[in-house]
Amino acid sequence: MAEENVQGRIPTVIADDVHIVYRVSGGSGGKGSATAALNRMIRRDKGESRAIRKVHAVRGVSFTAYRGEAIGLIGTNGSGKSTLLRAIAGLLPTESGKVYTDGQPSLLGVNAALMGDLTGERNVILGGLAMGMSREEIRDRYEGIVDFSGINEKGDFITLPMRTYSSGMGARLRFSIAAAKNHDVLMIDEALSTGDRKFQIRSEARIRELRKEAGTVFLVSHGAKTIRDTCDRVLWLERGELLMDGPTDEVIKAYEKETGK
Numbered sequence: 001m002a003e004e005n006v007q008g009r010i011p012t013v014i015a016d017d018v019h020i021v022y023r024v025s026g027g028s029g030g031k032g033s034a035t036a037a038l039n040r041m042i043r044r045d046k047g048e049s050r051a052i053r054k055v056h057a058v059r060g061v062s063f064t065a066y067r068g069e070a071i072g073l074i075g076t077n078g079s080g081k082s083t084l085l086r087a088i089a090g091l092l093p094t095e096s097g098k099v100y101t102d103g104q105p106s107l108l109g110v111n112a113a114l115m116g117d118l119t120g121e122r123n124v125i126l127g128g129l130a131m132g133m134s135r136e137e138i139r140d141r142y143e144g145i146v147d148f149s150g151i152n153e154k155g156d157f158i159t160l161p162m163r164t165y166s167s168g169m170g171a172r173l174r175f176s177i178a179a180a181k182n183h184d185v186l187m188i189d190e191a192l193s194t195g196d197r198k199f200q201i202r203s204e205a206r207i208r209e210l211r212k213e214a215g216t217v218f219l220v221s222h223g224a225k226t227i228r229d230t231c232d233r234v235l236w237l238e239r240g241e242l243l244m245d246g247p248t249d250e251v252i253k254a255y256e257k258e259t260g261k
């Protein structure tokens with residue numbers, strides 16, 4: 001990043017040469033014919049040691065994010081976007097390199113940990129508590145969260161277990177819970193693409209508000225439009241490496257040229 005941009009701005013996340021490696025056991029350990037695969041399975045049955053495979057998912061990524069920025073993460077499937085977010089949130093250890101954050105980053109994913117067997121109502125409370133809100137704060141904001149999610153627009157769905165929700169409904173409620181709080185660093189992993197257009201517009205507006213409230217927002221999305229509408233800066237990852245870091249238009253243009261979209 002250019003030096004002149006840095007002055008007077010407050011860094012919220014610094015990634016310094018971050019490498020992340022997954023270790024996977026139980027993979028087949030190589031290519032080959034069906035007979036070879038069968039042999040490997042038979043050998044395993046005899047108790048021979050299984051190979052641990054390494055997946056080097058993020059390779060030497062460095063950047064600094066500042067307060068008030070909304071940063072999009074783009075890259076083809078498997079390029080390391082979600083992995084990088086999980087590491088920033090402190091959910092994955094780095095193999096080498098360091099992540100420094102100001103405040104507690106919150107990761108909002110489509111798989112955010114709410115409980116399917118509990119009603120939407122109970123999950124609002126659970127999610128609020130998990131984000132560190134007090135019971136009073138949750139009570140004050142409850143109506144707002146449910147209204148924002150639009151879950152009750154077509155009936156009293158908030159009193160049904162969350163497992164009965166469609167994937168879009170679940171994603172909307174998760175986003176609404178997370179967006180009810182002002183975050184120092186809020187990371188959103190594809191949550192917007194599951195809601196319908198009306199909800200997307202509402203959540204994009206909320207992202208802009210969250211930025212104004214002086215936080216930093218990271219957004220993983222495959223939709224160039226969502227990124228264009230919400231982010232002023234984009235990180236482009238490919239095979240775990242940071243290919244480009246710059247203003248949204250420049251990076252998306254280069255990405256679209258490369259991927260032919």
Ligand SMILES: Nc1ncnc2c1ncn2[C@@H]1O[C@H](COP(=O)(O)OP(=O)(O)OP(=O)(O)O)[C@@H](O)[C@H]1O
Nearest residue numbers: 022024055057075076077078079080081082083084
């Ligand atoms: N839990 C895991 N264990 C082992 N390898 C993993 C795990 N999660 C991801 N990977 C691997 O890490 C690499 C990066 O995956 P990641 O999910 O971060 O990519 P992504 O850019 O978010 O992809 P997508 O756009 O498909 O969501 C991939 O090669 C993937 O196979």
